[in-house]
Amino acid sequence: MAGGPIQILDEIEFAPGQRAGFLAALEKRYRPQAEALGLRLRSLLLEPPIDVAGLASRALIGWELADVAAFWSWRARGTANPDLAAFWSDAAP
Template sequence: MIQILDEIRLAPNHVPTVLALLDERYMPHAAARGLTLLQRWVSPPVAVPGEQNRLWLLWQVPDVWGYYGMRLRAGAEVLEFWTAVDELCQHRSRHVLGSADQPLPSLEVAENVA
């Protein structure tokens, strides 16, 4: 299994808006792309005046090929969702994680033989 952890830093008042965007724009297409949302967290779990929160979204895809397939099947709705999130957040990053106990698969690139 491959885990995908999205980290979104934003003002506390934007957390409900991003979650609504997630539910309305992203989730209807996520399963068709092979994504399963496992968990969503907010840290800290309170709104602190003058401080940002971090919204964490934990996804799962079956394997490394599922990850690349998910990316290839991303349509306009994915771009529209992340564009809307970018307007509300200060920073976001995606971490793609696999088990450290499993051998790392190799992505071999075929050499161009002329």
């Protein structure tokens, strides 16, 4: 099996007015823990590209892991961290 980076794409929709709070929590709470587990943030796409009052938003968050071994390490250590799973539960609409 060839080695190389593995791409992960997270998608989340959030209610109107929740966009700024989600992005702040992503940077302060989730990203540092994710990067400590080997994930590297590659992209963050927001739809719509600007916050529109009364309109729900969607984020597509692209991550990269170095290789297959990094993926399995991330999975094992990530599932042992309840705050990472709680982040997504807390962010759900």
